[in-house]
Amino acid sequence: MSTAPVLEVQGLVKHFPILGGLLQRRVGEVRAVDGVSFSIARGETLGLVGESGCGKSTIGKVVLKLIEPTAGRILLGGEDVSSLKPGAMWAHRRRIQTIFQDPYSALNPRLPSGTLVGEPLENFGLARGAELGERVAKLFERVGLRPDAMRKFAHEFSGGQRQRLGIAKALSVNPDLIVADEPVSALDVSVQAQVLNLLIDLQEEYGLAYLFISHDLAVMRHISHRIAVMYLGRIVELTTKRALFEGHLHPYTEALLSAATAPDPARRKRRRRIVQGDVPSPAKPPPGCHFHTRCPYAIAECRTLAPPLIEVAPGHHVACHRRPVGGGPHPLSTTV
Amino acid sequence: MSVDAVPVLQVRDLRTYFNTLDGVVRAVDGVTFDVGRGETLGIVGESGCGKSVTALSILRLIPPETGRIVGGSIRFDGRELVGLDEAEMKSLRGHRISMIFQEPMTSLNPVLTVGTQIAENVVRHLGVSWRQGLDRAREMLELVRIADAARRLDEYPHQLSGGMRQRVMIAIALSCEPRVLIADEPTTALDVTIQAQILDLMLELKEKLGTAIVLITHDLGVIAETAERVVVMYAGRKVEEASVSSLFAQPMHPYTRGLMRAIPRLDIEADTAGRRPRLQEIPGLVPILTRPIPGCAFADRCGFATDRCRAERPPSVEVRPGHEVACWETARVAEAA
Ligand SMILES: Nc1ncnc2c1ncn2[C@@H]1O[C@H](COP(=O)(O)OP(=O)(O)OP(=O)(O)O)[C@@H](O)[C@H]1O
Ligand SMILES: Nc1ncnc2c1ncn2[C@@H]1O[C@H](COP(=O)(O)OP(=O)(O)OP(=O)(O)O)[C@@H](O)[C@H]1O
Ligand code: SF4
Ligand SMILES: [Mg+2]
Ligand SMILES: [Mg+2]
Secondary structure: OOOOOEEEEEEEEEEEEEEEEOOEEEEEEEEEEEEEEEEEEOOOOOEEEEOOOOHHHHHHHHOOOOOOOOOEEEEOEEEEEEOOHHHHHHHHOOOOEEOOOOHHHOOOOEEEEHHHHHHHHHHOOOOOOHHHHHHHHOOOOOOOHHHHHHHHHHHHHHHHHHHHHHHHHHHHOOOOEEEEEEOOOOOOHHHHHHHHHHHHHHHHHHHOOOEEEEEOOHHHHHHOOOEEEEEEOOOEEEEEHHHHHOOOOOOHHHHHHHHHOOOOOHHOOOOOOOOOOOOOOOEEEEEEOOOOOOOOOOHHHHOOOOOOOOEOOOOOOOOOOOOOOOOOOOOOHHOO | OOHHHHOOOOEEEEEEEEEEEEEEEEEEEEEEEOOOOOOOEEEOOOOOOOOOHHHHHHHHOOHHHHHHHHEEEEOOEEEOOOOHHHHHHHEEEEOOOOEEEEOHHHHHHOOEEEEEHHHHHHHHHHHHOOHHHHHHHHHHHHHHHOHHHHHHHHOOOHHOOOHHHHHHHHHHHOOOOOOOEEEEOOOOOHHHHHHHHHHHHHHHHHOOOOOOOEEEEHHHHHHHHHEEEEEEEEOOOEEEEHHHHHHOOOOOOHHHHHHHHHHHOOOOOOOEEOOOOOOOOOOOOOOOOOOOOOOOOHHOOOOOOHHHOOOOOOOOEEEEEEEEOOOHHHHHHHHOO
């Protein structure tokens, strides 16, 4: 079996044109994704976390080949698929599936749920007729839905059940990777747990890899193996879950963790460092480090030079001019 | 009782129902709580449990075409609001009781400048001149820490970021120094770093102005970090009420306990021996509110439920000082730890 990562993304850039004026000419561009690289191993969950508009969904869409990147390469199982024509891409499509935040809008309301879930199997020519029905019934059972619900329509299910339909559909073609874009954000907490448990069980059973997109750090901590923190189109820190929560090195990660709430009143006493100011527009990102306008640690260099993402310890990548160098004390360690 | 001990808001057995094609929705079905002067009371519960309808009932903003307060009492400063005529309600709203919503864009007027909107509220309620209203507007923008307040007065809502709009909403809501501010999911639409700024601001202004806050949220984390007392709602009813420390240290209602075990925790190491632990699920779904629920609304999903739970509605009983639970099986629940 190949040891190549399930997915590798190299130097990914995606700019959206901003059109303006009477003639709808290009007057600028939104730098939604601004040079992002990462990889995901078989059976691994990589969490992509960051605030609204930082480019998480755009990365998901590029990986799913729903939109074309401006630059950069996408490798599936070590094979470069960036420039494949749609016909050649077809064979690869099956390997990456997706589940969305809002299962309702993603499911055709006019088709019975059994037909919906069986769609990819049919489209890829993997099953027909009675076999298709059987496989769909098994999928229903596997995600905790009663097979006799196959006749029901999407609107007859609750939010959590609809998310299960979406999961069954994604699962149907044995993908290597599932891109899950805020899959539990629209669900009530009591139902979130059901879906998160199911996703973890399926991963362990089938060796699935997840690119898991969320703005919820607690959900991230629960489900991810590694986490990439994004800010305005760039990854600012990428490391294992443990290192991120216990030894994060980027000032933005610090700000994010410090701002997040937890159901423990005792935490009120912690020293919160609330970063001030708003997130700048990705149409006009600040020069240098994108975070410098809000960063309490910024130095002159930060305002002009974009810090590269550097591996400062095995598997721990940070993009910050004030990262620890030569084993000296880290600037954050004196303040946290 | 000293004047200070008299709650500024007393809600008693509030019932607000809606007539819909599917039948009568018992959106709020007998809810009781007090809000002390200058206190922060949190109301928490899942989507559809009646949090917003409770808030709208207090402000008497239930759409009369479909909904009605069918029972109970709401006393503000000792004065009954249920049945109060609309003219008197208008003079209270935005003045003595204010509200901010999740999505400021829906409550801000898109064609009026920020300054005009704050000044209007001040002029209407305090009867000052327009000039004084605008002065107050600038003062309020400074108070909510909007940089460059004088310039922002002349801007329109769409020119502001989400966080700034919520600051403007807070500025309007607090412009007449209300006794009670009802904040319905005020930070849910905001990013976490901005949420932290806004919550901080609300608590700081509460101290400064002595305003009581009713903070409505589905987020137990927000409650834990801001509220003093908490009301937990489920299916239109209050199932538990306690000080924030008592609630989080010893939740007593099976639903509250279930919720706390169902949420992933930011502050607790998730993996044990390299494995991700399972979250505890609450089986089943919330009940349909058009069907009368004779017993406990949680009975269908509750591991402790008995026949009595399904037949008789449990009253809210004090189990520890200041800690009330509406559950028949409190003794067994307590033992289950
Ligand atoms: N089709 C598009 N055309 C123009 N701009 C776009 C398009 N899609 C996304 N953008 C912009 O690109 C940036 C990144 O958007 P994206 O949806 O990837 O963010 P996100 O991290 O998923 O945010 P959220 O947490 O709100 O979902 C945003 O500024 C967004 O407005
Ligand atoms: N105008 C209305 N007509 C009919 N039903 C309504 C109306 N407003 C609210 N409801 C119903 O009343 C119940 C309580 O709604 P409410 O908005 O108070 O919930 P909530 O706790 O605020 O939920 P969320 O967290 O989603 O905001 C829901 O079942 C809702 O569908
Ligand atoms: S009253 Fe009964 S059903 Fe309701 S929470 Fe208590 S034990 Fe459970
Ligand atoms: Mg997104
Ligand atoms: Mg609501």
